[in-house]
Amino acid sequence: MAKKTRATFFCGSCGHEEPRWFGRCPSCQAWNTASEAPSAATATSAAGRRRRWTPAGAEAPAPRALASVEVAETPREVTGIPELDRVLGGGLVPGSLILVGGDPGIGKSTLVLQVARALSSREHKVLYVAGEESEEQVRMRAQRLGETPESLFILCETDLEAVIDAANAMRPDVLVADSIQTLSRSDLDGGPGSVTQVRECGLALLQFAKATRTVVFLIGHVTKEGAVAGPRVLEHMVDAVLYLEGERYHDARILRAAKNRFGSTEELGVFVMEEGGLREVANPSAAFLSGARESQAGTAVVASLEGSRPLLVEVQALVSSSFYGTPQRVTSGFDARRLAVLLAVLERRVGLKIGRHDVFVSVTGGITLEEPGTDLGVALAVASSFKNRPLKARTLAIGEVSLSGGVRRVRRLDLRLREAARLGFVRAGVPAVEADDSRGHSIEAVAVETLREAFDQLLDAPAEPPRGGTPAKTPEAARA
Numbered sequence: 438m439a440k441k442t443r444a445t446f447f448c449g450s451c452g453h454e455e456p457r458w459f460g461r462c463p464s465c466q467a468w469n470t471a472s473e474a475p476s477a478a479t480a481t482s483a484a485g486r487r488r489r490w491t492p493a494g495a496e497a498p499a500p501r502a503l504a505s506v507e508v509a510e511t512p513r514e515v516t517g518i519p520e521l522d523r524v525l526g527g528g529l530v531p532g533s534l535i536l537v538g539g540d541p542g543i544g545k546s547t548l549v550l551q552v553a554r555a556l557s558s559r560e561h562k563v564l565y566v567a568g569e570e571s572e573e574q575v576r577m578r579a580q581r582l583g584e585t586p587e588s589l590f591i592l593c594e595t596d597l598e599a600v601i602d603a604a605n606a607m608r609p610d611v612l613v614a615d616s617i618q619t620l621s622r623s624d625l626d627g628g629p630g631s632v633t634q635v636r637e638c639g640l641a642l643l644q645f646a647k648a649t650r651t652v653v654f655l656i657g658h659v660t661k662e663g664a665v666a667g668p669r670v671l672e673h674m675v676d677a678v679l680y681l682e683g684e685r686y687h688d689a690r691i692l693r694a695a696k697n698r699f700g701s702t703e704e705l706g707v708f709v710m711e712e713g714g715l716r717e718v719a720n721p722s723a724a725f726l727s728g729a730r731e732s733q734a735g736t737a738v739v740a741s742l743e744g745s746r747p748l749l750v751e752v753q754a755l756v757s758s759s760f761y762g763t764p765q766r767v768t769s770g771f772d773a774r775r776l777a778v779l780l781a782v783l784e785r786r787v788g789l790k791i792g793r794h795d796v797f798v799s800v801t802g803g804i805t806l807e808e809p810g811t812d813l814g815v816a817l818a819v820a821s822s823f824k825n826r827p828l829k830a831r832t833l834a835i836g837e838v839s840l841s842g843g844v845r846r847v848r849r850l851d852l853r854l855r856e857a858a859r860l861g862f863v864r865a866g867v868p869a870v871e872a873d874d875s876r877g878h879s880i881e882a883v884a885v886e887t888l889r890e891a892f893d894q895l896l897d898a899p900a901e902p903p904r905g906g907t908p909a910k911t912p913e914a915a916r917a
């Protein structure tokens with residue numbers, strides 16, 4: 438027993454446990470993240486905790502042969518919000534614990550309240566636990582969203598035991614905790630939102646979800662760096678982590694799964710925040726294109742593949758002479774290191790002397806491009822701005838750029854080409870290795886083997902005589 442009374446510490450960032458206090462986490466190397474786990478006096482045995490957080494009658498699990506486990510055909514419950522269902526992998530699985538994270542004010546409460554409304558209007562009992570807002574405030578938000586169904590219940594409570602008691606009495610199909618940072622157990626040290634509280638409350642709700650097969654949504658605030666102590670330790674225990682992203686001054690909202698035990702983490706849902714809540718964007722490509730028919734120098738369209746869905750997005754680049762010692766490279770929505778690689782390839786393999794120039798790259802709509810198939814488009818946008826030569830009209834570029842300046846194959850080229858054709862594009866630069874697969878679409882496929890070839894074949898003549906900071910007297914400019 439002596440062993441049990443010893444305190445343990447865990448890292449608030451990654452959840453790693455150590456018997457001693459540590460200044461730097463041995464697992465994730467973060468500094469000052471050690472928190473003391475509840476001492477043995479308050480942390481009851483596993484069985485005791487189980488009894489405590491689950492309704493009477495839920496039996497304790499015993500080992501059994503895996504082969505004897507029947508996989509019941511439990512159809513997933515669709516939420517009524519197709520964009521969310523897509524991200525979840527087809528709907529809600531009973532007994533799952535889902536963490537919805539995001540910056541404050543981004544729309545987490547709105548999204549989950551919309552789910553709660555949609556489910557309760559289809560005869561599901563939903564209990565919405567609000568720790569941050571009053572009943573009136575939640576009611577007001579619900580009114581903005583439309584009619585409030587009868588089987589949607591609200592409980593303003595921050596004490597975890599009271600929440601579990603209420604849930605055990607009511608037995609809802611779906612329980613929402615908004616937010617997990619406001620819940621606390623009175624028998625533990627630390628205020629609401631501390632790592633200990635968030636972890637223990639998360640665990641209690643996990644046991645409740647699994648024992649009663651209730652779907653539990655946890656809402657968690659995350660800072661820009663994703664570094665708030667609580668939600669990180671939660672990521673390990675929940676079944677799915679969804680992040681709602683977007684920029685404060687843009688109304689587009691992207692829902693991504695960072696973890697999903699029941700589906701892919703590549704799918705993405707697109708919403709727009711409006712007066713009446715989050716509206717789904719069924720055709721996001723159209724939303725991320727400016728609609729300009731004539732291309733301008735420095736602008737390119739890329740086809741990113743997000744999960745199973747191609748997404749056409751406009752990228753803008755601006756290259757201008759640098760007046761400071763170190764040229765600036767500023768990106769929004771694109772990885773700055775990836776841009777540095779593309780600039781080096783443009784310099785060495787295409788011969789563009791960009792090294793002494795400032796380069797700015799911005800992706801429209803607040804979206805972040807991570808997929809390598811967008812390389813070629815971004816590189817061409819930069820080259821286009823540098824040379825002041827727009828891309829050919831209604832043309833896009835698809836391909837990954839290698840360090841040798843080659844254009845590599847991409848996943849599902851056919852899907853991207855079909856989407857581009859549907860949106861009125863007439864020409865696409867595609868990796869030469871995939872030229873055969875690109876026939877049969879109502880779009881001209883220009884096979885390019887290298888970035889240099891793409892540069893030669895996809896850019897138009899200079900829009901107007903280059904002025905100001907745009908260099909014109911380089912040998913390439915004379916040749917081009």
Ligand code: TYD
Nearest residue numbers: 541542543544545546547581711712713714
């Ligand atoms: P909220 O869901 O409260 O954000 P979070 O829970 O992530 O902190 O919503 C934040 C913003 O959304 C708020 O500034 C108001 C805006 N909003 C709308 O524009 N339309 C709506 O219908 C609702 C409910 C909110």
Ligand code: MG
Nearest residue numbers: 545546569615
């Ligand atoms: Mg909220």
